[in-house]
Amino acid sequence: MAEERASIERSKEKWQNETLEPALRRAPERQERFETSSGIPVERLYTPADVATDYTGLGFPGIYPFTRGIQPTMYRGRLWTMRQYAGYASAQESNRRYRYLLEQGQTGLSVAFDLPTQLGFDSDHPLAEGEVGKVGVAICSLEDMETLMEGIPLDKVSVSMTINATAPVLLAMYEALARKRGLPLAALSGTIQNDILKEYVARGTYIFPPKPSLRLVTDVFRHASEHLPNWNIISISGYHIREAGANAVQEVAFTLADAIAYVQAAVDAGLPVDSFAPRLSFFFSAHNNLFEEVAKFRAARRLWARIMRERFKAQDPRSWMLRFHTQTAGSTLTAQQPDNNVVRVALQALAAVLGGTQSLHTNSRDEALSLPTEESVQLALRTQQIIAHESGVTDTVDPLAGSYFVEKLTDEIEARAGEYIAKIDSLGGALAAIQVGYVQKEIQDSAYIAQKAVEDKKRIVVGVNAFTVLESQKPQLLRVEPAIREEQMGRLRALRQRRDGPAVSESLARLRQAASGNDNVMSHLVACVEAHATLGEICDVLRQVFGEHKEAVVI
Amino acid sequence: MPDGKKIRVLIAKPGLDGHDRGAKVVARALRDAGMEVIYTGLRQTPEMIAEAALQEDVDVVGLSILSGAHMTLFPRIMKLLKDKGMEGILVFAGGIIPDEDVPALKEMGIRAIYGPGTPTGDIVDFLRQNVQ
Amino acid sequence: MEVATEERLNKEGRRAGPVLAKPRYITQNQSIGAKNSSQAIISPSLAESRELADRVLAGDRRGVARLISLIEDDSPEACPALALLYPHTGRAHVVGVTGAPGTGKSTLVGQLARESRQRGLTVGIVAVDPSSPFSGGAILGDRIRMQELTGDPGVFIRSMATRGSLGGLSYATGDAIKVLDAFGKDIIYVETVGVGQDEVEIAATAHTTIVVQAPGLGDDIQAIKAGILEIADILVVNKADQEGAERTVAALQLMLELNHQPQGWQPPIIKTVAVEGKGIEALSHEISRHRDYLQVSGRASLLRQHLAEEELWNIIRKTLVARIMDKLDRAELDQLIHDIADRRLDPHTAANKLIAQILE
Incomplete structure (x- = not known):
C-alpha cells in the first residue's frame, strides 16, 4: 500500500515537472484557487495519494455505516419515490387534484398547506387576509380534512404533510378522520414534517417558544409509537436551512444537530431510542455543485449512522439509517431566463439520485416567479423520469464511489460537519445554540457571502450576472382566486353555528389542562377536532398556555 | 461621531411567509452602506408597518413578501402611509412578485420592485439617489 | 426623613455620568448665528421649531417622530424646539x-x-x-x-x-x-x-x-x-x-x-x-x-437638581468646545500641537493661552 502510494507520488511529480509546468507557463488557469460552495478547496487533480480512506473500509450498501446507500440493491430494486409537493386553494380543489394524480398511478400524496394553517390561524383571522389558499390548502377543521381526503383510501395511500408548528393538530385531524371511517390506525402510513427547530432558524413558521414546541414534538413521537406504527413522525429538514443561505457543510451539520436534539428530547422523556428512531426521516436540498452535493448525501448518511450507534447506542440497524427526501434548491432558480432553470433542476436531481435519495421533488422552472403551472410541474416530473429511465445512473449502486475527488469531499464534509456539531454540543445543543442565535448567525453570514460573491461576479449565475439578455416575454402564470377566502369563511361560519358549542368548550378546556401539565396532548387534540373545534381555536388555547415565540434578530 | 443626516430605512415583512433571507441580506447591505435599518421581523400587518414607519420617521420603507399576498397587502400599506401623512416616503418592494403585477404596484406609488437575483448594490444606489 | 450620609450622596453622585466631548446641536450654521448674538434673530428655522413644538404638545405623533430625527441629525431646528418644550x-x-x-x-x-x-x-x-x-x-x-x-x-x-x-x-x-x-x-x-x-x-x-x-x-x-x-x-x-x-x-x-x-x-x-x-x-x-x-425621601428633588446640574455642565462643556473650535485659527492650532508634541510647550500652558485668548 505504502509502496503503491510512493510510486503514485513519484509519477505525479514527474507529470508535474514535465507536463504540467510547461502547460501552466503557456496558459495559466482560470482562477488562482477553486473551492466548493462550502469553501472546501478543490485541487487540480486527485489521486489515490490524496485520500486517506482505505477503500476496503468504505463498506457496502445496506450495512453500517451506509456510506454507499441504505439498501443493498438501491435503484436496481426500486426507483426513488417521485413525490411532487402540491396543494393549493380549497380542500375541494386539492382533493380533485389528488384524485387525478392517483388515477395517473401515483401512490403517494404530498400536501402543502397555506400559511394561516401552518401558523394556527383560521381562514377568517385578520392576519389570514390575502393568504388563504395561496401557498397550499386551507384546513381549519375536521370537515376540511374530510373534504381534502374524500374518496381517497387512507389505508392504501401514503400521505406526506408539510406541516410543523401545527403538526400535532393536523395529525389529530387525520387520525380522527381514519377513526370516523373505521380504519385501524396501524393501516395509516405517511409523514408529517414536524421539524420545529429549523423553523426558528430558517423557515419562520413557528408559533410557540422552543421548549413547549419540543414537548409537542415528543408528544407526537410517543403517541405515534403507541398508535401509528407506520407513520414517519418527523422529517428533519436541512432543505430550508440551505435555502436560508447555509452551505453544504452547514446543511448537514445543523440538520443532524437538530436531529440529535429531537432524539435526546425523546430519550429524556423516557422513550427507548429504538422505539422511534426507525421512524425518523430527513429532508435535504440538492444544490448546484454536483460533486459536493453527492458527497454531502454520502457524508450525512455515514455521520448519522455513527451518531445513532455510538452516541445513542441504538441497537436496531434501522435506527442507524438516514432515510431522506430531496428537493431541488428553490433558491437557485432565477426569474431571468426561466427556462435555464430546467437545466439546473436536472443537474440537481442527478446529484440527489447519485447521492442515494429515497424520494425526490423537482422544482418547476417558473417558481422564482410564482406558483408553478401544470405544464411546468409536468416538465419537472419528466426530468426525474428521464434520469430514472434513460441516463443509466440507476443501474448500479453508488456509481461515484471510488472517485478520488468524491471520496475526498465525502471525508471532508463529514469532518467539517462533525466540527460544527461539536461546537453546537459545547453551546449546550441545538436548542441552546438557536436561542443564542449562533446557528442563525452562521447561516446569515453564509447567505451574505454568497450574495456578495454573485455581486462581485466571483460566482457566475447564468442569465443573472453574465450572459444576460433583454427579456420581455414572460411565461403563463397561475393565480389563486381571492374568492377562496370568502368561501372558506362561509364554511367556518356555518360550522360554528352547527356544532355542539358546549362540547367544543369542554374539549378545549381539557386540552388547556393537559397542555398546562405533563399529559400527552395528542389524545386531547383528537377529542378537540372530533368535537369540531377549529385549528385556530385549538392553537389559541396553546398560545395562551405556551406563549408565542419572537425571533432573535441576528443579522 | 454623528455626521448629520442618516438615511433611515424600515425593512418589513408583511404577510405570513417566513422567508427572510432576502430581507436580511438587504438589511445588512444597507447597514454596510451606512444607513440605519429598523428591522421589524416577520408577520407584520399593514397597520404595524405604517405605524412603525411613522414612529421611526424613516425615509424609506422596504417590503419583502414571498407568499403571494402582495396585491392584497401592499395597497393597504400604501393607503395607511398616505393617511398618516407620509406620502413622500420612498417605498420599494422585493420578493416573488410577478411582472404583470408591477405596473399596478408602481401605480400605487411603490417606486421600485426587486426580484430574486438583484444585486444589493443596485438598491443602495437607488436609495442614495432618491432619498431627499 | 432620611439623612443622607456622605457615602450615600456619593452613590447618588454616580448619576453624573461620563463627560462627553462631542459638541452637540452646534452645526456650522448655528455657530455663526450664535456669533451674531444668537436667539434674537428670527430665522425660518425658528418658526419651524415653534411649529414642531406645537405639534408635539398637540399630540401629533408624526411631529414627535420628526423632532427626534432632527435632534439625532443635529439640525438647527432641534435646539429652539427643545427650549419651547422644556417647561412641559x-x-x-x-x-x-x-x-x-x-x-x-x-x-x-x-x-x-x-x-x-x-x-x-x-x-x-x-x-x-x-x-x-x-x-x-x-x-x-x-x-x-x-x-x-x-x-x-x-x-x-x-x-x-x-x-x-x-x-x-x-x-x-x-x-x-x-x-x-x-x-x-x-x-x-x-x-x-x-x-x-x-x-x-x-x-x-x-x-x-x-x-x-x-x-x-x-x-x-x-x-x-x-x-x-x-x-x-x-x-x-x-x-x-x-x-x-x-x-x-x-x-x-x-x-x-x-x-x-x-x-x-x-x-x-x-x-x-x-x-x-x-x-x-x-x-x-x-x-x-x-x-x-x-x-x-426627598431624593427626587435632589436627583432633579443633580441631573439638571450635570446636564447644564455637559452642555456648557460642549458649547464651549464648539465655540472655541469655531474661533480657532486652524494654522495656529496646528502650530501649538506641533510645539507640544516636540516638547517646546507644555499642554497646560497651551490650553490656558488659547482659552484666555478666546474669552477676552
Whole structure:
C-alpha cells in the first residue's frame, strides 16, 4: 500500500515537472484557487495519494455505516419515490387534484398547506387576509380534512404533510378522520414534517417558544409509537436551512444537530431510542455543485449512522439509517431566463439520485416567479423520469464511489460537519445554540457571502450576472382566486353555528389542562377536532398556555 | 461621531411567509452602506408597518413578501402611509412578485420592485439617489 | 426623613455620568448665528421649531417622530424646539433598562410596557442599538419584541443608533426622552445597547435604573464586579426558569450584602421569565415603589437638581468646545500641537493661552 502510494507520488511529480509546468507557463488557469460552495478547496487533480480512506473500509450498501446507500440493491430494486409537493386553494380543489394524480398511478400524496394553517390561524383571522389558499390548502377543521381526503383510501395511500408548528393538530385531524371511517390506525402510513427547530432558524413558521414546541414534538413521537406504527413522525429538514443561505457543510451539520436534539428530547422523556428512531426521516436540498452535493448525501448518511450507534447506542440497524427526501434548491432558480432553470433542476436531481435519495421533488422552472403551472410541474416530473429511465445512473449502486475527488469531499464534509456539531454540543445543543442565535448567525453570514460573491461576479449565475439578455416575454402564470377566502369563511361560519358549542368548550378546556401539565396532548387534540373545534381555536388555547415565540434578530 | 443626516430605512415583512433571507441580506447591505435599518421581523400587518414607519420617521420603507399576498397587502400599506401623512416616503418592494403585477404596484406609488437575483448594490444606489 | 450620609450622596453622585466631548446641536450654521448674538434673530428655522413644538404638545405623533430625527441629525431646528418644550417636561418617570446582550432586555421592556398600559399609563420607549464603527450604519431590531405594542396609540416606540457614543446610549437619547415627556407619556422606558463594560450613562438619565442579568451567560459575576451593581435601583434575574438562575440570584444577594447600605433604598432582586410574562407585575410594583421612595425621601428633588446640574455642565462643556473650535485659527492650532508634541510647550500652558485668548 505504502509502496503503491510512493510510486503514485513519484509519477505525479514527474507529470508535474514535465507536463504540467510547461502547460501552466503557456496558459495559466482560470482562477488562482477553486473551492466548493462550502469553501472546501478543490485541487487540480486527485489521486489515490490524496485520500486517506482505505477503500476496503468504505463498506457496502445496506450495512453500517451506509456510506454507499441504505439498501443493498438501491435503484436496481426500486426507483426513488417521485413525490411532487402540491396543494393549493380549497380542500375541494386539492382533493380533485389528488384524485387525478392517483388515477395517473401515483401512490403517494404530498400536501402543502397555506400559511394561516401552518401558523394556527383560521381562514377568517385578520392576519389570514390575502393568504388563504395561496401557498397550499386551507384546513381549519375536521370537515376540511374530510373534504381534502374524500374518496381517497387512507389505508392504501401514503400521505406526506408539510406541516410543523401545527403538526400535532393536523395529525389529530387525520387520525380522527381514519377513526370516523373505521380504519385501524396501524393501516395509516405517511409523514408529517414536524421539524420545529429549523423553523426558528430558517423557515419562520413557528408559533410557540422552543421548549413547549419540543414537548409537542415528543408528544407526537410517543403517541405515534403507541398508535401509528407506520407513520414517519418527523422529517428533519436541512432543505430550508440551505435555502436560508447555509452551505453544504452547514446543511448537514445543523440538520443532524437538530436531529440529535429531537432524539435526546425523546430519550429524556423516557422513550427507548429504538422505539422511534426507525421512524425518523430527513429532508435535504440538492444544490448546484454536483460533486459536493453527492458527497454531502454520502457524508450525512455515514455521520448519522455513527451518531445513532455510538452516541445513542441504538441497537436496531434501522435506527442507524438516514432515510431522506430531496428537493431541488428553490433558491437557485432565477426569474431571468426561466427556462435555464430546467437545466439546473436536472443537474440537481442527478446529484440527489447519485447521492442515494429515497424520494425526490423537482422544482418547476417558473417558481422564482410564482406558483408553478401544470405544464411546468409536468416538465419537472419528466426530468426525474428521464434520469430514472434513460441516463443509466440507476443501474448500479453508488456509481461515484471510488472517485478520488468524491471520496475526498465525502471525508471532508463529514469532518467539517462533525466540527460544527461539536461546537453546537459545547453551546449546550441545538436548542441552546438557536436561542443564542449562533446557528442563525452562521447561516446569515453564509447567505451574505454568497450574495456578495454573485455581486462581485466571483460566482457566475447564468442569465443573472453574465450572459444576460433583454427579456420581455414572460411565461403563463397561475393565480389563486381571492374568492377562496370568502368561501372558506362561509364554511367556518356555518360550522360554528352547527356544532355542539358546549362540547367544543369542554374539549378545549381539557386540552388547556393537559397542555398546562405533563399529559400527552395528542389524545386531547383528537377529542378537540372530533368535537369540531377549529385549528385556530385549538392553537389559541396553546398560545395562551405556551406563549408565542419572537425571533432573535441576528443579522 | 454623528455626521448629520442618516438615511433611515424600515425593512418589513408583511404577510405570513417566513422567508427572510432576502430581507436580511438587504438589511445588512444597507447597514454596510451606512444607513440605519429598523428591522421589524416577520408577520407584520399593514397597520404595524405604517405605524412603525411613522414612529421611526424613516425615509424609506422596504417590503419583502414571498407568499403571494402582495396585491392584497401592499395597497393597504400604501393607503395607511398616505393617511398618516407620509406620502413622500420612498417605498420599494422585493420578493416573488410577478411582472404583470408591477405596473399596478408602481401605480400605487411603490417606486421600485426587486426580484430574486438583484444585486444589493443596485438598491443602495437607488436609495442614495432618491432619498431627499 | 432620611439623612443622607456622605457615602450615600456619593452613590447618588454616580448619576453624573461620563463627560462627553462631542459638541452637540452646534452645526456650522448655528455657530455663526450664535456669533451674531444668537436667539434674537428670527430665522425660518425658528418658526419651524415653534411649529414642531406645537405639534408635539398637540399630540401629533408624526411631529414627535420628526423632532427626534432632527435632534439625532443635529439640525438647527432641534435646539429652539427643545427650549419651547422644556417647561412641559419633568412629568414622566424615566426607567432605564440595562444588561448584557442575551439577558432579554427588549422582551422585558415590552412586557413592562404592556403592564403599564394595563394600569392605564401611557408609555414611551427608547431602544438603543449600536452603530457599526466601520460603516456608521446600524440594524435596529428591538421592535421585534414589541410588535403588538405598535398598534396601541398609547405607546410610542423609537429605535436609536448610538452614532459613535460609547456609554450605552446615543447623544440624542436624553433629548428624545424630553420630547416623549412633553408629548405626555407617563412612563418612559429606555433600553441601553448592552454591550459595553461602561453602561453607567443610563443612570445619569433615568430615575429608576434596572439592571438585568440572566443565568448561564458565564460572565455574570464579572459584570457585577464591573460596577454595574452600583447603578442598579432594581436587579432583575430574567430567564429565571433556566438552569443556574438560583446561583445568579445568590451571587447578586452576596454582592448586595457586601455592598450593604445601612439606610436608604435597598435594591430588590426580582426574578422574571419575560417571554411568559412571569414576574412582570412584581417588577412593575418595585418600579412604583422606587418612584414613591424618591418622592417621600426627598431624593427626587435632589436627583432633579443633580441631573439638571450635570446636564447644564455637559452642555456648557460642549458649547464651549464648539465655540472655541469655531474661533480657532486652524494654522495656529496646528502650530501649538506641533510645539507640544516636540516638547517646546507644555499642554497646560497651551490650553490656558488659547482659552484666555478666546474669552477676552
